[in-house]
Amino acid sequence: MTxxxxxxxxxxxxxxxxxxxxADCLRHVLRLTGTHVGCEHGVCGxxxxxxxxxxxxxCLMLAVQADGRQVTTVEGLSHDDDLTPLxxxxxxxxxxxxxxxxxxxITTAHALLTEEPDCDADRVREVLSGNICRCTGYIxxxxxxxxxxxxxxxxxxxxx
Amino acid sequence: MRNSFVGAAxxxxxxxxxxxxRGEYVDxxxxxxxxxxxxLRSAVAHGRLRAIDFSAALEIPGVHAVxxxxxxxxxxxxxxxxLQPLPDFKPYEQPVIAADKVRYVGEPVAVVLxxxxxxxxxxxxxxxxxxxxLPAVTTRAAATKGDSLLFGPNSGNVALTFRAACGDAAxxxxxxxxxxxxxxxxxxxxxxxxxxxxxxxxxxxxxxVLRVFGAAKVLFxxxxxxxxxxxxxxxxxxxxxNDVGGGFGxxxxxxxxxxxxxxxxxxxxxxxxxxxDRRENLMAMNHAREAEAxxxxxxxxxxxxxxxxxxxxxxxxxYMRTNGAVGSRNVAQFMSGPYRIPNIDVDVxxxxxxxxxxxxxxxxxxxxxDFFRERLFDMVAKDLGIDRVDFRRRxxxxxxxxxxxxxxxxxxxxxxxxxxxDYQITLDRCLTEFGWDEKxxxxxxxxxxxxxxxxxxxxxxxxxxxxxxxxxxxxxxxGSVTVYMGxxxxxxxxxxVFAQIAADALEIPMDRIREVLHGSxxxxxxxxxxxxxxxxxxxxxxxxxxxxxxxxxxRVAAANRLGCDAAAVKLGEETVSGPDGRSLKLAELAGxxxxxxxxxxxxxxxxxxHAAHVTVDPKTGRVQVIDYVxxxxxxxxxxxxxxxxxxxxxxxxxxGGAFMEHLxxxxxxxLLTGSLMDYLLPTASDFPNLRSVTLEMKPSPINPLGAxxxxxxxxxxxxxxxxxxxxxxxxxxxxxPRELPLSPPxxxxxxxxxx
Numbered sequence: 001m002t003x004x005x006x007x008x009x010x011x012x013x014x015x016x017x018x019x020x021x022x023a024d025c026l027r028h029v030l031r032l033t034g035t036h037v038g039c040e041h042g043v044c045g046x047x048x049x050x051x052x053x054x055x056x057x058x059c060l061m062l063a064v065q066a067d068g069r070q071v072t073t074v075e076g077l078s079h080d081d082d083l084t085p086l087x088x089x090x091x092x093x094x095x096x097x098x099x100x101x102x103x104x105x106i107t108t109a110h111a112l113l114t115e116e117p118d119c120d121a122d123r124v125r126e127v128l129s130g131n132i133c134r135c136t137g138y139i140x141x142x143x144x145x146x147x148x149x150x151x152x153x154x155x156x157x158x159x160x
Numbered sequence: 161m162r163n164s165f166v167g168a169a170x171x172x173x174x175x176x177x178x179x180x181x182r183g184e185y186v187d188x189x190x191x192x193x194x195x196x197x198x199x200l201r202s203a204v205a206h207g208r209l210r211a212i213d214f215s216a217a218l219e220i221p222g223v224h225a226v227x228x229x230x231x232x233x234x235x236x237x238x239x240x241x242x243l244q245p246l247p248d249f250k251p252y253e254q255p256v257i258a259a260d261k262v263r264y265v266g267e268p269v270a271v272v273l274x275x276x277x278x279x280x281x282x283x284x285x286x287x288x289x290x291x292x293x294l295p296a297v298t299t300r301a302a303a304t305k306g307d308s309l310l311f312g313p314n315s316g317n318v319a320l321t322f323r324a325a326c327g328d329a330a331x332x333x334x335x336x337x338x339x340x341x342x343x344x345x346x347x348x349x350x351x352x353x354x355x356x357x358x359x360x361x362x363x364x365x366x367x368x369v370l371r372v373f374g375a376a377k378v379l380f381x382x383x384x385x386x387x388x389x390x391x392x393x394x395x396x397x398x399x400x401x402n403d404v405g406g407g408f409g410x411x412x413x414x415x416x417x418x419x420x421x422x423x424x425x426x427x428x429x430x431x432x433x434x435x436x437d438r439r440e441n442l443m444a445m446n447h448a449r450e451a452e453a454x455x456x457x458x459x460x461x462x463x464x465x466x467x468x469x470x471x472x473x474x475x476x477x478x479y480m481r482t483n484g485a486v487g488s489r490n491v492a493q494f495m496s497g498p499y500r501i502p503n504i505d506v507d508v509x510x511x512x513x514x515x516x517x518x519x520x521x522x523x524x525x526x527x528x529x530d531f532f533r534e535r536l537f538d539m540v541a542k543d544l545g546i547d548r549v550d551f552r553r554r555x556x557x558x559x560x561x562x563x564x565x566x567x568x569x570x571x572x573x574x575x576x577x578x579x580x581x582d583y584q585i586t587l588d589r590c591l592t593e594f595g596w597d598e599k600x601x602x603x604x605x606x607x608x609x610x611x612x613x614x615x616x617x618x619x620x621x622x623x624x625x626x627x628x629x630x631x632x633x634x635x636x637x638x639g640s641v642t643v644y645m646g647x648x649x650x651x652x653x654x655x656x657v658f659a660q661i662a663a664d665a666l667e668i669p670m671d672r673i674r675e676v677l678h679g680s681x682x683x684x685x686x687x688x689x690x691x692x693x694x695x696x697x698x699x700x701x702x703x704x705x706x707x708x709x710x711x712x713x714x715r716v717a718a719a720n721r722l723g724c725d726a727a728a729v730k731l732g733e734e735t736v737s738g739p740d741g742r743s744l745k746l747a748e749l750a751g752x753x754x755x756x757x758x759x760x761x762x763x764x765x766x767x768x769x770h771a772a773h774v775t776v777d778p779k780t781g782r783v784q785v786i787d788y789v790x791x792x793x794x795x796x797x798x799x800x801x802x803x804x805x806x807x808x809x810x811x812x813x814x815x816g817g818a819f820m821e822h823l824x825x826x827x828x829x830x831l832l833t834g835s836l837m838d839y840l841l842p843t844a845s846d847f848p849n850l851r852s853v854t855l856e857m858k859p860s861p862i863n864p865l866g867a868x869x870x871x872x873x874x875x876x877x878x879x880x881x882x883x884x885x886x887x888x889x890x891x892x893x894x895x896x897p898r899e900l901p902l903s904p905p906x907x908x909x910x911x912x913x914x915x
Contacts, residue, residue, distance in 0.1 A: 036405075039836050091171050121848070129846075
């Protein structure tokens with residue numbers, strides 16, 4: 001099947017089998033390998049991407065279901081020249097070790113902070129509890145997300 | 161320039177690529193002409209393999225080949241053990257693919273090569289495997305009874321019994337005024353990595369070179385095995401380390417796939433990639449931790465421990481894998497932990513069952529045996545009417561006793577000793593940080609429907625396994641330096657810590673270390689990899705040796721050019737100068753390279769103490785960790801940021817083992833926990849209240865850095881401390897946990913049984 005959607009702001013057209021997941025399409029057809037696949041049954045969260053701004057498990061969504069939508073991956077939340085404030089917080093707090101779960105943590109945290117830039121630690125933990133990290137023990141990840149809140153607040157305060 | 165990068169909380173170099181999705185893991189590679197391997201695994205735990213019919217699979221468009229044992233002339237190669245390769249274990253080593261028998265659910269039976277993993281999985285459905293089922297052996301009782309033998313009449317289901325001994329335990333028990341005997345058990349769980357395993361092999365027929373990507377942990381050792389099995393000289397095989405999504409002892413050992421995928425690539429003459437899915441991962445990666453103990457302690461009335469003896473048993477699963485004996489050995493040899501126990505006689509029996517074979521998992525054997533010991537200690541202290549802190553304090557090995565010899569293990573005649581430490585320091589610091597005296601007032605109290613309990617435990621953590629590590633430094637055309645290491649990265653941040661060590665040793669800024677390249681066989685002449693918390697101590701010390709030689713080589717080369725004595729050459733950050741003031745840019749000496757090594761047969765011992773406060777809801781069995789303090793002395797800290805990350809990360813894994821992680825089998829040998837919906841891992845909301853204190857009080861005397869292996873300490877004490885905290889909380893009910901995990905149903909059952 002041929003399907004068209006936007007990835008990181010650019011239109012793409014792909015011809016894929018109907019059974020191909022969005023994760024496999026991003027990784028193996030579009031070669032955006034920043035999105036990782038850790039369980040293929042929607043538990044680990046490593047494959048989380050944004051679809052129309054919402055955090056979605058790309059292993060539980062078919063590529064053809066993305067038709068007409070805006071998909072954002074970790075590559076789309078990154079710049080060549082410098083780390084973003086969220087990424088800088090992760091680095092400063094040592095919120096990653098092996099890096100495999102990290103893209104899913106970044107996309108999930110970005111979606112949360114965009115919606116709720118004033119969220120508290122409990123809320124961060126609740127939202128991140130859908131993303132498994134085996135290295136850090138999570139404490140540093142939660143700290144990093146809390147640190148990054150200020151970058152998501154609109155000038156003049158208040159939620160976005 | 162005198163640097164002090166070592167000891168500083170330097171931000172990691174690795175992060176710049178990982179945070180932007182630019183890491184390169186093995187599944188990110190896609191060479192032209194790639195085929196995908198999918199593995200057909202036995203669905204039967206124990207049986208005779210009579211026939212495999214894959215003719216229908218070959219009819220499916222996009223399926224290129226199906227490989228079975230019949231494709232391997234002389235039969236499938238056997239995977240040799242890497243550690244403790246005793247002759248007794250030989251009959252139990254694993255063939256790379258089942259030929260006539262299957263012995264666990266998940267054992268490879270056939271390999272399909274297809275245009276995509278999806279087509280390959282379609283093909284699995286079209287293969288018919290005829291297996292005559294045999295009775296599955298899933299328990300110690302069934303294994304030792306021996307009605308059903310895994311390896312035929314010549315080899316029983318018991319592979320070996322190790323014995324750890326010192327002093328005269330029989331005599332000590334005879335005259336002891338107090339003894340207590342107890343039984344404990346830890347459950348099967350494992351070092352699950354977030355990135356499943358994967359390999360990509362390419363056979364270059366024209367050059368006769370095999371390249372294997374996705375190699376990890378012990379690449380040079382694995383290359384030796386593969387070279388022998390596949391019939392190539394070692395130099396014809398390149399093992400390439402990509403980014404590795406977690407190791408924890410499990411990843412990077414030589415598994416069946418480490419032969420099958422390179423073999424398949426050579427067989428078909430095209431690149432072949434295999435990426436494990438999570439279900440496979442749960443049934444094919446090394447399991448660990450399934451152990452039982454029947455142990456007895458002897459004490460004087462004042463709480464002085466006189467002896468420890470008993471039997472322990474470890475379920476090895478279906479085969480002896482590369483490092484399968486390590487955990488078992490450690491259960492026996494390290495049962496005494498950091499304590500002075502003069503008379504020990506503890507054996508460990510390794511028995512085979514029709515389950516996934518075991519290997520190491522972070523803190524192998526130590527997590528299990530610390531649970532046994534620390535649980536027993538709390539029972540003993542209560543019996544003797546001695547405060548449990550005082551009981552431990554009285555029996556900790558004293559600094560004046562260092563180096564302290566521990567029980568010797570046989571067979572292998574493996575002796576070991578603690579290198580240095582003042583074990584009272586970490587205990588005291590832990591109690592102070594935790595606020596033990598204040599929190600003691602809460603113990604056993606029922607507040608708002610929850611019982612409060614506190615507990616502590618002391619531990620030691622081994623590190624720095626020998627025999628050797630290698631490092632090489634090379635001067636680049638722009639005057640920067642590239643570091644090549646025999647150590648491997650499994651996500652622990654070696655690029656950063658080795659850059660810190662190298663910059664200090666060379667007295668140059670860290671940004672002049674252009675790259676730290678590690679693991680792959682092309683980088684150094686030999687390498688021993690990442691296991692037993694050895695990278696910093698072994699690799700770091702090799703790096704110091706390489707730096708010394710590198711600086712000498714620069715002096716000699718500069719002396720030639722400057723016409724002076726090598727000893728008179730002064731090394732600067734970017735230039736070298738002679739006594740007459742003439743100087744050269746370092747870049748002009750590009751090409752200079754020096755290799756260093758560190759040889760070591762002794763181990764380092766990090767030590768520490770943990771204390772924790774929990775609440776237990778008697779109605780649901782749910783345990784909540786209110787506070788947890790982990791204190792350890794690692795001798796010398798290279799990077800406090802990454803070290804803390806290791807401690808907290810391993811602690812949460814330990815709490816996973818204490819409360820949730822459990823690989824469950826039924827009596828037919830079927831794995832019941834084959835997904836992450838069933839195999840529970842800690843998440844961000846489970847353990848928010850954890851603290852760590854890392855000290856550098858007593859450097860190791862056995863390496864030039866003074867460092868000790870660190871990174872496993874957090875996990876080792878967790879099971880024992882949690883079980884004691886639950887026991888303490890429920891003391892009024894007389895609850896004594898003797899088995900992990902302390903899942904809500906188990907705690908609930910203990911509460912109800914006590915009522």
